[in-house]
Amino acid sequence: MPSQQNTLTTIPPWLVLMGLLTAIGPLAVDMYLPAFPAIAQGLGATPGDVERTLASYLLGLALAQLFYGPLADRYGRKKPLMLGLTIYTVAAVACGYTNDIEHLGFWRVVQAFGGAAGIVIPRAVIRDNFDTRDASKALSLLMLVMGVTPILAPILGGQVLAFASWRGIFVIMAACGAMLLVAVALTMRETLKPERVVPLGAGVIARNYLALLCHKRFMCYTLAGGFGAAGMFSYIAGSPRIFIDIYQIDPRYFGLLFGLNAAALIIAAQVSARLLSRHTPEKLLRPAQIVLTGVTLVAVALTLANAINLVSLMACLMIFMASQGFVNPNSAALALREQGQRLGVASAMMGALQMLCGAAAGLAVSIWQSPTVLPLTGVLALCACLSWFFGRMALNAAPQAT
Known part of the structure; x- marks a missing residue:
């Protein structure tokens, strides 16, 4: 992996690896979605209990990122990444062998602590190599690689259920984690320059995180992307019940x-x-957030009027997701633009806040029980409005020194 690149004209192999590493998160989230009913039946749990294992994963993912950020700024990008992949793989095996919903929830949190490395570190590696505009391009291209996972993972999970139990899904997750661990060990080179190493001390870490919390543009861009992502996670958490139970797919x-x-x-x-x-x-970013907010309000209106069906719901969801294709990479690149000396910590803080938003949204959908799609459309609209609000604040804020 080169230590520095100034322009993005082709997709280098290391960027593909970063995309695959980022994809282990969606793999752990999406692949077991079709198995929700089977897990509930197999472990004697309620649908809400199973949905909360997803919220637990997102919560673990949020907290763990705060741990990997300082490690990545002190020990480089490669070693913490290998540690995370090891934890992810072991926990996936444990999930496959659990016999009750409580232990499944626990091991999902552990799995999240491993998977968090695949979120924090690739973003930092991209900013090690590119400036803001090219970083935004790279993040968009990275979404192409990791975006294949949400398409293939539920399909793969559904096919696994045709010939094996839900436990086989976690075995496949473990195999993917192990293969990525080998790939990182053999091919990845360190991108953190020696002059950018940040001492690993409680005071330094606290000052860096406090400075980020006080950095208005960073926080607003992060929350703009975070609440947009929270809408996606509410969709992920609620979609099995809506598609399989309500619409009988x-x-x-x-x-x-x-x-x-x-x-x-x-x-x-x-x-x-x-x-x-x-x-x-x-x-x-500006027009994308307007569309994001508008389509979710339309979805709520259709739901309240009892006029929403599978086709109209899918249309609203696809427009929402398309808007996210603009909001997510651009808000992330803008949030990291002024954080050159603390990229690992900034990436960790951004990911943690976004996952906390996602965990809260997923939890809200799992608790809000209804025979209609209102829990999903309602939470989507709330998240979109908050994303728009923080996006406007970020775009109007003056630059700050780091």
Whole structure:
């Protein structure tokens, strides 16, 4: 992996690896979604109990990122990444062998503590190599790689259920984690320059995190992307119940509907990457958030009028996801733009706040029990409005010194 690149003209192999590493998170989230009913039956749990294992994973993912950020700024990008992949793989095996819902929830948290490395460190590696505009392009291209996972993971999970139990899904997760661990060990080179190493002390870490919390533009861009992502996680948590239970979709075909929404995200992210050649990330973020908010309010109105069906719900979800293809990479690149001396910590803080938003949204959907799609559309609208609000604040804020 090169230590420095100034422009992004082709997709280098190391960026593909970063995409695959980022994809282990969606793999752990999406692959077991079609198995929710089977897990509930197999472990004698309620659908809400199983949905909360997803919220537990997101919560663990949020907290663990705060741990990996300082490690990545002190010990480099490679060693913490290998540690995380090892934890992820071991925990996936344990999930496959658990016999009650409580232990499944526990091992999902442990798995999240490993998977968090695949979120924090690739973003830091990208900013080690690119400036803001090219980093935004790289993040959009990275979404192309990791976006394949939400399409394939539920389909793969549904097919596994056709010939094996839900436990086989976690075995496949473990195998993917092990293969990525080998790939990182053999091919990844360190990108953190010696002059950018940050001492690993409680005082230094506390000062860095406090400075980020006080950095208005960083926080607002982070929360703009975070609440947009929270809407996605509320969809992920609620979609099995909505598609399988309410609309009676066969679990084997659940992944196809899920894949349509993921495809909308991927295509929009690539359009965003192309438009960045002529437009700034700020100019792409503003209209995307307007569309994001508008379509969710339409979905709520249709739900309250009892006029929403599978087709109209899918249309709203696809537009929402397409908007996220613009919001997510551009808000992330803008949040990290002014954090050159603390990229690992900034990436960790950004990921932690976004996952906390996602965990809260997923938990809200799992608790809000209803025979309609209102829990999903309602939470989506709330998240979109908050994303729009913080996006406006970020775009209007003056630059700050780091």
